[in-house]
Each structure stands twice: as C-alpha cells, then as structure tokens.
Amino acid sequence: MLTDGQVDRFSRQILLREVGGSGQEELLAACVRVERLDEAGRALALWLARSGIGALSLPPDRSPAPARDAAGLLLASDAGRPLVDAVRERLSFHAPDLAFRSAWTVESDGIPGGPEGALALVRRILRA
Amino acid sequence: MKALLLGAGGLGGPAALSLVAAGVEVTIADPDRVDPTNLSRQIFFGDADVGAPKADTLAHALRERFPLARAQAIDVRFSRDNAAALARGFDLVLDATDNFPTRFLANDVCARLGLPLIHGAALGWLGQVLAIAPGRTPCLRCVFEGEPPVGEVPACAQAGVISPLVGVVGGWMAQAALAIVRDRALGRWANAMRTLDGWSGVERWVPVGRDPLCPACGLAREGNRALDREGAEC
Numbered sequence A: 001m002l003t004d005g006q007v008d009r010f011s012r013q014i015l016l017r018e019v020g021g022s023g024q025e026e027l028l029a030a031c032v033r034v035e036r037l038d039e040a041g042r043a044l045a046l047w048l049a050r051s052g053i054g055a056l057s058l059p060p061d062r063s064p065a066p067a068r069d070a071a072g073l074l075l076a077s078d079a080g081r082p083l084v085d086a087v088r089e090r091l092s093f094h095a096p097d098l099a100f101r102s103a104w105t106v107e108s109d110g111i112p113g114g115p116e117g118a119l120a121l122v123r124r125i126l127r128a
Numbered sequence B: 001m002k003a004l005l006l007g008a009g010g011l012g013g014p015a016a017l018s019l020v021a022a023g024v025e026v027t028i029a030d031p032d033r034v035d036p037t038n039l040s041r042q043i044f045f046g047d048a049d050v051g052a053p054k055a056d057t058l059a060h061a062l063r064e065r066f067p068l069a070r071a072q073a074i075d076v077r078f079s080r081d082n083a084a085a086l087a088r089g090f091d092l093v094l095d096a097t098d099n100f101p102t103r104f105l106a107n108d109v110c111a112r113l114g115l116p117l118i119h120g121a122a123l124g125w126l127g128q129v130l131a132i133a134p135g136r137t138p139c140l141r142c143v144f145e146g147e148p149p150v151g152e153v154p155a156c157a158q159a160g161v162i163s164p165l166v167g168v169v170g171g172w173m174a175q176a177a178l179a180i181v182r183d184r185a186l187g188r189w190a191n192a193m194r195t196l197d198g199w200s201g202v203e204r205w206v207p208v209g210r211d212p213l214c215p216a217c218g219l220a221r222e223g224n225r226a227l228d229r230e231g232a233e234c
Helices: A004-009 A020-029 A039-051 A083-094 A114-127 B012-021 B054-065 B083-087 B100-113 B140-144 B163-183 B219-229
Strands: A031-033 A055-057 B002-006 B025-029 B071-074 B092-095 B117-123 B126-132 B192-197 B202-207
Touching: A004 A020, A020 A114, A039 A055, A039 A083, A039 A114, A039 B163, A114 B163, B002 B012, B012 B025, B012 B054, B012 B092, B012 B163, B025 B054, B054 B071, B083 B100, B092 B100, B092 B163, B100 B117, B100 B126, B100 B140, B117 B163, B126 B140, B126 B163, B163 B192
Parallel strands: A031 A055, B002 B025, B002 B092, B025 B071, B092 B117
Antiparallel strands: B117 B126, B126 B192, B192 B202
C-alpha cells in the first residue's frame, strides 16, 4: 500500500493507465541490478531511483570517483572517494527510501545506460 | 555560447546538465517553486528543496557538479511583456516549459529575433523535440499551426508523465542545441521532429516542412523582419 508521501511523489506516474497505484507498487517492490558504475550506469541508477524503483544492487566498485560527472549524480566534492560509497550517498538524495541489496529481482543485461535504460526497465517491470 | 533556458523542471534539468557539461553558459528562467509532486522526475531537487525557487536551486546544483559552470538564474516568468528583452543577447533559446501559450510565445519571439529555438515536450509516454533554426527549418507554427483549444490537450498534472522520459527528451534538447550552434549542419534535425513513444520504445524522426504562409516564419514574416529588428516588441 502506497503511503500518502509516495502518492504525492509519484502522482504524475500513477496518473498513467499503464502504471496506476499497483504499477507504482510493483516498481517500489523491484530490485534492479546496475552492472557498472561508469557514467552511463550512474545515470541509469539515478533515473531508476527517481522513478520509484525500490532497491538497487550496485557493484562494489571502490575506484576513485571522478571529478566531473556528466551523469549529474556525483558532486565535484566527491572526487577521489570510493565510487560505490559516493554513488550510494548521492542516490539517497534522489530517493531517500531507496534500499541497497546484493540480490536483485530485475536484470539489466542488454539495457542501455541513462534515462533510456531506466525507461526500458520501468516498461519491462510494468509489463511483467 | 550563451543559452536561455525556459523552465527548470523535468526537461530543463537534464538539458541544463548536458549544456553546462559541454561548456555552454546557461541562464535559467523559471518563476516556480519546488513542489513534492516534482520530485519523481526533476532530478536536481530533493525533499529539502520543496518550496525553494526552481531556477536558483538548479543553478546551484549545476555549480555543485561543475564548479566552473556558468549558470545563472532568473526568477521570472517568460511573458509577452518581457520575452523579447529576455531573449536578446543569447545565442539560442531552449523551451522546456509545460504550457502552450509560452511555447508559441517563445516560437514567435525567436522567429522575430532570428534566434534558434529548441522545443521539447513530454506528456504521458510521449516525448518530442524540434530544433528550429529561423529561416532554415520549420518553426512550431509551421508544424502545429497554433495552440490547441483550451482543455483539448491535458497538462502534465492531469495526464501524468513517466519519469525517465523527461531525461531522454531533455538530453535530446541539449543534443539539438549543440548541433544547431556548433555544427551549423543540422543533420536529421533540419527537417524532422524527433519523437519517442516510451511505452512501445519506438523512436521516430517525423518529417516536417516549412510553411511558406506561416505567420511566424513564412515569407511574409521574413519580409517584415527588418522592421521588427528596428525596435518593435512582441
């Protein structure tokens, strides 16, 4: 059951016939695997989080975060931090209730990065 | 390159991000405040920003990501009273607003001033981008003639929108802007509107053509443009 806050937050999606309250609940119940934390993967994670995907499974990439992120997720002040730590913290800005899990329910094989990939995955979850 | 971005919301945020990352100076005009219903798709606003001015919040968020970014905010509505004065001095305008009167106002003002305009829209599962180079490509009135009757096309608040679609369309707007001001060779943007049906996943380049009788950019309009430049305001 969606909370009042979730109904407000996702109201524009819930209005869609293909989504509705039950579709938004399906999105919130999903855990999507993000395979890489490169720029395309970070943009994919950001848009999945904004769309109301409930959980993400991220790779344990501890390479240094870049100084510039054209995905728009990381801040300049994140430069040099372990990438997965910075990504998790910034994703929480986009979706405070987002969970991080090791096991996933939705694979993202063959899905492009960025909002295009998020759109394809949202569609896949709603059609399942 | 200096771009005027109308609208700091779902389309404006991703468009501004791509432009700033490419080194474009962006001035963001939006009088609205952040609302909780914005948060599923307006990616530079968080829960703590609810009630804050959108344009200023977006400009700040861009500078947090790119400290050398040239991003300014104007907390005003683009209207008949200020449109020409606001647009003058920019190399290009991006229309990321969500209402027909502003879209056609931006179209007409840019046609009068000879400014390139990027039109973007997203509603439901459908998105579209049209790149308008005055005198070279069709304008919004060539394609759509004019505003639909009030109430005929629902707004986002009534029809809804799927969140990632605005990211795709906003990114396309930035691509079109960079093509139009950098390359001068517009490629497919020259004679087609790019569209996406997010539910089917089908992307199309819909052929469009100039209307010689277009009241905004047609031959009669061009003949009068010299007079317009001498001081007539919209």
